[in-house]
Amino acid sequence: MKREDFTSEQARWQAVERRDAQADERFVFAVVTTGIFCRPSCRARRPLRANVRFYPDAAGALAAGFRPCKRCQPDKAPPEQQKAMRIAAACRLMASSDAPLTLAELAQNAAMSPYHFHRQFKAVTGLTPKAWQQALRVQKVRNALRKEEKVTDALYAAGYACGSAFYREADAALGMTPRQYGRGGESASVVWTLAPCQLGLCLVAQSERGVCAILPGESREALEAELLALFPGAQPSQDAAFDERVAQVIAFLDAPQGKWALPLDIRGTAFQQQVWQALRDIPAGSTLSYSELARKIGKPGAVRAVASACAANKLAVVIPCHRVVRGDGALAGYRWGVARKAALLAREAKVKKEK
Numbered sequence: 001m002k003r004e005d006f007t008s009e010q011a012r013w014q015a016v017e018r019r020d021a022q023a024d025e026r027f028v029f030a031v032v033t034t035g036i037f038c039r040p041s042c043r044a045r046r047p048l049r050a051n052v053r054f055y056p057d058a059a060g061a062l063a064a065g066f067r068p069c070k071r072c073q074p075d076k077a078p079p080e081q082q083k084a085m086r087i088a089a090a091c092r093l094m095a096s097s098d099a100p101l102t103l104a105e106l107a108q109n110a111a112m113s114p115y116h117f118h119r120q121f122k123a124v125t126g127l128t129p130k131a132w133q134q135a136l137r138v139q140k141v142r143n144a145l146r147k148e149e150k151v152t153d154a155l156y157a158a159g160y161a162c163g164s165a166f167y168r169e170a171d172a173a174l175g176m177t178p179r180q181y182g183r184g185g186e187s188a189s190v191v192w193t194l195a196p197c198q199l200g201l202c203l204v205a206q207s208e209r210g211v212c213a214i215l216p217g218e219s220r221e222a223l224e225a226e227l228l229a230l231f232p233g234a235q236p237s238q239d240a241a242f243d244e245r246v247a248q249v250i251a252f253l254d255a256p257q258g259k260w261a262l263p264l265d266i267r268g269t270a271f272q273q274q275v276w277q278a279l280r281d282i283p284a285g286s287t288l289s290y291s292e293l294a295r296k297i298g299k300p301g302a303v304r305a306v307a308s309a310c311a312a313n314k315l316a317v318v319i320p321c322h323r324v325v326r327g328d329g330a331l332a333g334y335r336w337g338v339a340r341k342a343a344l345l346a347r348e349a350k351v352k353k354e355k
Ligand SMILES: [Zn+2]
Pocket: 037, 038, 039, 042, 043, 044, 069, 070, 071, 072, 073
């Protein structure tokens, strides 16, 4: 269907008659008998054509002396934008709250059902509200540890009810003990930047030792939160030399059958490192199952541990965890989404065929 331009009065009236939401933001209509103006999609009863006047926007209708309809709120931002604003408000609320907020509390504040709030939040930020708050708390601990002498004070300041809950999360999130972190933490030297790639947006981070994170995603906010959960001290890069290195990373991501030539900073347990090394030996265009991979590293019984090591990978494509599929050939999960995994495998299969 061609895009309607709603320039003629007749086209506008027809849009009003069919309550066409596509016409919202294109014009408003006012009713002289009630003195009220509406969006074309308003659910209120339709007026008589003879009583209707059209205005290009709310400002025009207001200037002509009409009042905005309470139902469709034509003087406010469109519903989609309002949703995004409510999510942004929720993010601010979480940032200023001392204790973690429940889904019910967040949803109530955003005037949405918990179900819709969760869905909307994830759609906008790429993270669940819970994961978002975890990332926030890690950041708070980071800031507090720099100032506080004692680790426990920092934990309470960041809203952790008890130390052990923190240590469980910190292990995964800080990547080092809080005490180490308080002493300056080596992740303080991590810099990062964003670049577009065929997978969407990509965050590339490097430490003094080499490239330490490659994270594909959709939004800057979500990627930054994901990185800060891994490397709490990471800073946006200001370095032109790093941009050149990032260009090399992106070139490899877009054509992973080529050769990787940059130093890597691979952090993980000995077992994870063993799995990741085995992953790097799988050539582009081939796949292995989790049990084949477990056999390959000489631990045939460790299939589940192998799968979680794959899921803990921080270097997308360079450590090709997307080349591991389930025993029956199904794609199974992928840290960065099954759709991305499918796209990567399809591209590699195509390149292999063309060779
Ligand atoms: Zn209305």
